[in-house]
Amino acid sequence: MKDRIGIRMIERAEKNGWLSAGDTVVEPTSGNTGIGLAMACAVKGYKLICVMQDKQSKEKQNLLKAYGAEVYICPTDVDPSDPRSFYSVAAELSSRPNHYQPDQYSNPANPEAHILATGPEIWEQTDGLIDILVAGVGTGGTITGTAAYLKEKNSDLMVVGIDPEGSIYTAAEPADVTTYLVEGVGEDFWPETYNPEVTDRYEMVSDGESFAMARRLAVEEGLLVGGSGGMAVVGALRIASEFADKLVIVVIPDSGRSYLSKIFNDAWMLENGFDVA
Numbered sequence: 001m002k003d004r005i006g007i008r009m010i011e012r013a014e015k016n017g018w019l020s021a022g023d024t025v026v027e028p029t030s031g032n033t034g035i036g037l038a039m040a041c042a043v044k045g046y047k048l049i050c051v052m053q054d055k056q057s058k059e060k061q062n063l064l065k066a067y068g069a070e071v072y073i074c075p076t077d078v079d080p081s082d083p084r085s086f087y088s089v090a091a092e093l094s095s096r097p098n099h100y101q102p103d104q105y106s107n108p109a110n111p112e113a114h115i116l117a118t119g120p121e122i123w124e125q126t127d128g129l130i131d132i133l134v135a136g137v138g139t140g141g142t143i144t145g146t147a148a149y150l151k152e153k154n155s156d157l158m159v160v161g162i163d164p165e166g167s168i169y170t171a172a173e174p175a176d177v178t179t180y181l182v183e184g185v186g187e188d189f190w191p192e193t194y195n196p197e198v199t200d201r202y203e204m205v206s207d208g209e210s211f212a213m214a215r216r217l218a219v220e221e222g223l224l225v226g227g228s229g230g231m232a233v234v235g236a237l238r239i240a241s242e243f244a245d246k247l248v249i250v251v252i253p254d255s256g257r258s259y260l261s262k263i264f265n266d267a268w269m270l271e272n273g274f275d276v277a
């Protein structure tokens with residue numbers, strides 16, 4: 001999913017004169033936006049620094065390095081305003097001369113990529129029959145752009161946002177916003193790229209449920225998906241059982257290959273208190 005936004009954010013910056021030959025791109029990322037940017041930067045000849053939280057999988061860090069990116073690791077368990085947070089470190093780096101931060105949390109090219117690609121793909125592939133869109137919410141780019149396109153086509157479309165337990169989108173009060181282990185979804189602030197008006201309802205899903213579903217999808221369906229894909233499917237099954245005659249489409253953002261050392265590793269699961277049955 002995030003490959004789609006990398007190239008579009010880079011080309012928007014070039015068009016606006018914010019990036020030129022020899023510049024360095026800096027982005028705080030859970031990994032996947034970094035990978036999309038890394039591909040675009042490799043082709044276009046920009047340097048890339050990805051700033052990540054220490055909870056993100058080693059596979060994603062190594063993948064970024066394989067594309068030639070530099071990776072900075074920051075603590076997960078600090079407030080966004082803390083100078084050690086990945087947001088603050090990325091902001092400091094991008095304030096340097098000839099450094100540019102696409103900022104997937106505020107860049108309109110993020111939701112736009114899904115208005116131009118993901119929405120039309122789902123519309124065409126369902127012959128316009130989609131009734132309910134289910135997607136996890138991170139920056140909100142996927143759900144905002146995809147829902148904007150699809151709701152324009154069918155104003156009766158229902159949109160369900162799936163959120164990890166501990167994230168701000170479904171937190172009843174500020175004290176409920178806490179850390180969780182699923183990667184790429186949920187936030188501890190409301191990003192500009194998310195238009196919450198597109199979301200008709202939310203489902204909150206725990207880490208344990210998300211990881212169990214990712215493991216189940218591999219062995220029962222032959223689908224190796226990441227934790228946020230497991231999370232989205234847990235939400236989609238709740239919705240599908242409630243609306244049995246509707247066509248429900250669920251977005252699975254990435255592959256389980258990035259989580260072989262975590263979700264698909266029994267020792268890691270047990271160490272973190274999850275069931276491996």
Ligand SMILES: Cc1ncc(COP(=O)(O)O)c(C=O)c1O
Pocket residue numbers: 001002030031032033136137138139140141142143183184185226228229253254
């Ligand atoms: C694994 C994964 N799932 C879901 C998402 C959420 O997508 P969005 O940021 O478009 O809301 C991301 C975003 O980085 C991600 O990396």
